[in-house]
Amino acid sequence: MISALFIYNQKGEVLISRLYRQDLKRSIADIFRIQVISNTDVRSPIITLGSTSFFHVRHENLYIVALTKWNANAALIFEFCYRVINVGRSYFGKFDEESVKANFVLIYELLDEVLDFGYPQNSEADTLKMYITTESVKSERAIKEDSAKITIQATGATSWRRSDVKYRKNEAFIDVIESVNLLLSTQGNVLRADVAGQIMMRAYLSGTPECKFGLNDKVLLEKDPNNRRKTSNTVEIDDCQFHQCVKLGKFDSDRTISFIPPDGEFELMRYRTSDNINLPFRVHPVVTEIGKSKIEYKILVKANFSSKLNANNVVLTIPTPLNTAGVTCSVSAGKAKYVPAENSIVWKIARFQGQSEYMLTGEADLTAMTHKKAWSRPPISMDFQVLMFTSSGLLVRFLKVFEKNNYQSVKWVRYMTKAGNYQIRF
């Protein structure tokens, strides 16, 4: 298991160092700095030197590094590093050099709690906040008062939720956020298109509510004979994953999603689908190299969704060769400019109405080059957000809340589709 955990800044200075096992010394920290941080060509997130393995994850301007001398579970170590980042964000808003330095004593306290002898323990920020807090006075009082409650919380079956939550108004917000990934070949064929969806929930519900959640999941609806006629409007989910709170056994047996939610915001589920994807944008690039000194661009982009909807923050990044001297271009909407640092033309359209189409025409002038290596033509990539639209066609059918006090609750749903890896080769 994990023998030591270090957090470095970009210069390679150690901000946090905690050893959990005697098989390593503090001085090992220097080895990572030399081998990874000062190395410009790092080709793996795991490096093994002798029998010591270094796992690292980069976040903001930090390196989170876990060490082991064992044939440890690599997935567990990386997931734990991600979790350290999440707990840090939940505590400090942002997890970067500044916040680590400003809270290093607290971080040591947390690290003593979430890792015991290198074994990850309860790492739910919500529970941790009950007894490890920024204001030490408060934490002490809390501990004296209900330490038993805390320990049961930290080891219990619903370690993610405290039992004494109270709201005057009981509300739940559901956000369905889809990232569409697209890879379009030079010939305009879809090489791959899939959707990675996330269902985020913000639960402001009193007591210990039992929730049931329903989607237009094809497998579920086809099982139910009453729903046969509606099956045209269903989505085939390739795979999904759930938050710790969802009863997996229940989903496995009858595909119902039931859970006791944590308080506040959390990711209820993630899903993946590749069937019948509605691509929100089509891009038709025509890029021609004219001799050795000029490249001509004609990029047409068309919105495929309903004209009642709008996309926001649409950005197309159109690569140019490394030896581009300058670009002249004109667009029928938005603004386009050449960004030399990124070797690309960045075309921004703040608001893009459904069914409309816009065009960019431009020319890049090239300087003469001595070496003759051809331009690798990286793909055009796209960024956007479309509200109230899901590429997969996924819909939330219901969210039911059962609580022993039987209160009324208000539920809200919102949909958004954004670009994941939306790439068009040309």
Added chain:
Amino acid sequence: MSDAKFFQRGKIQELRIELNSDKKDRGYTRKKATLKKIVANMTMGNDMSSLYPDVIACMAIPVLEVKKMVYLFLINYAKGKPEMALEAISTFRRDVEDPNPLIRALAIRTMGYIHVDKVTACLIQPLRHCMRDQDPYVRKTAAVCVAKLFMQDRHLVENAGFIDQLREMLVDSNPSVVANAVAALTEISERSDHIQLKLNMAVASKLVTALNECSEWGQTYILESLMFVVPQEPGDAEMLAERIAPRLQHANSAVVLTAVKVIVYLMNYMSKDEDISNMCKKLSPPLVTLLSSGPEVQYVGLRNILLVIQKHPEILKNDIKIFFCKYNDPIYVKMAKLEIMFRLANEHNVEQVLSELKEYATEVDVDFVRKAVRSIGRLAVKIESTAQRCVEALLELIQTKVNYVVQESIVVIKDIFRKYPNQYESIIGVLCENLDNLDEPEAKAAMIWIIGQYADRIENSDELLDDFLYTFLEETVEVQLALLTATVKLFIKRPTAGQDLVPKVLKWATEEVDNPDLRDRGYIYWRLLSTDVAAAKAVVLSEKPHISTETDNMDPVLLEELLLHIASLSAIYHKAPTTFIPHCKPRFLIPSPALRRQNYGPGRLMHSDSYSSVHSNSSDHHQQLSGSSQPQSSSSQLDPLDEFMASSTPAKEPHHQRLSYHEQSFDQVAEASIGNREYYDQKINAENPYRTDTTSTSGTKSGGGDDLMSFDL
């Protein structure tokens, strides 16, 4: 209030004065600030250990934050100053009796980190109490503490009966306690010489029930421990797998991959093919989902997928598109995807795969481009129907004149020529245009092989070889061997063109070069040519053994072992853990009435057998190579290990007489390293078929000298 200001180098003396100052200190804010400075300095790697007495003195302060900092200090420095740690014992003693469970747990946890014998001695009694504490938080901390203690003093833990107490905790009412007890037992079992964790179905079943209520990490520990269940009946394996399957939907990839490991393991004990294929269907989607995690987890997932699909090819067989590389994937993800793409390529999707590979071959990263080019060549060898298009793609790439692309292409084209003789010779002309740019030994050797092989069709083959020979003595052995053989081929095919070159090369190879392989090969050619040219022709130009990409398959024994380590480091490196983790217990499939026969033949299930089976196979390998007459008979792109395994898979009847002869000479060389697998790998790589036939004569240098004299063209 920000603590960042404490992050500066502090002088020991000043810190000491600050700690001991008797100024009014309400709420101990001053002391806290000083301790924070000390912790910051500890972090920066400055030695603070000399402040020991002063810091210990702070233990009496009734503020939790102070206590935690003092404990941190103790954990860091106690080992170097054991006498000081003793001063802390009284505080620890008081704390383990504290009414607050968090304080009790903190004391136990911290004492476990302090590796000082006297502290350890004081820990035993309270630890025993804590394992039965009424509070689950204390119990779960105590469980891990047993593992800590075990690392310090194994005998103490065994003699004090802690192992039995841990075992009792497996049925604790609290899932976190169960999970930590399981984790501690698993680790102790992995490290101990005589404690081996074995779970029967009853315990396993209880553990699986606890899964539902555990934290995600706890689930991972429990799943990990299920690897120590040996199902005695197929029904047990099926039932267990069925109950674990819901974990595949967990958001934490550690839970998912560990569940995959257990299920793949249990499949070995299932009887019905239908059950296995049902399970395989369940495994595909979660494996794909791993690719939407962070890049590091994707990488872990990809390396493991590569293992799983080798054992169960039906998994993911229709999901190749998922593995197409994104332009901005990190390089380690791209490389891992490429390997899976190649493996999943088949008649139906090869078109798409090829166009992807062509795309990758124009990218920036040199290693990635090389691997893409290589994959195009391997694809041609793997799937015959696509060979023509692959060759065209390679020709296009050669036209780009990018040096490393050209060299890589030539290496794979050689393999294509080997696989499909007399089909693509028309492209030799294009290849010859690039001779001057070859600077890598592998590419040179490949080109030389092509020239030698087609010496009679390339008009100026003698000139080309002569050019290469110009630097013969400076070349690597790989190139020298290729040159030697190519020249002999030239001579046999076109005696007049080769007659000036052959004596030159043979003289160099036998007299100027130190490498025994090269020298021996030189001698055998020499003797062949001088005694019987017809025989020489038969040997040198004989038909070459068939090559195929089957040779890419991993050694099935290793694969089987790695599958028992899914998700771990060794599964990422594709190396047995025993090769890089000291004192690591090997894992193997434990026989039971339910264990399926493995497809690589009986009698090799046990890990302990694998070395000996490799050993005996190595003689088969010799046998086979000696039968072939082509020095470069192996496809150059392949890993020596793969190649070696491939040639040893066919269960041919070994040639007994020769076998013993080879083994003998082999063992003589090996002596010290018999049984060492790595040794054989290297050896076989360096081996050439002529070598063994001449081992006895080449020892006598004078014999060779005689031949040299009598050789006459």
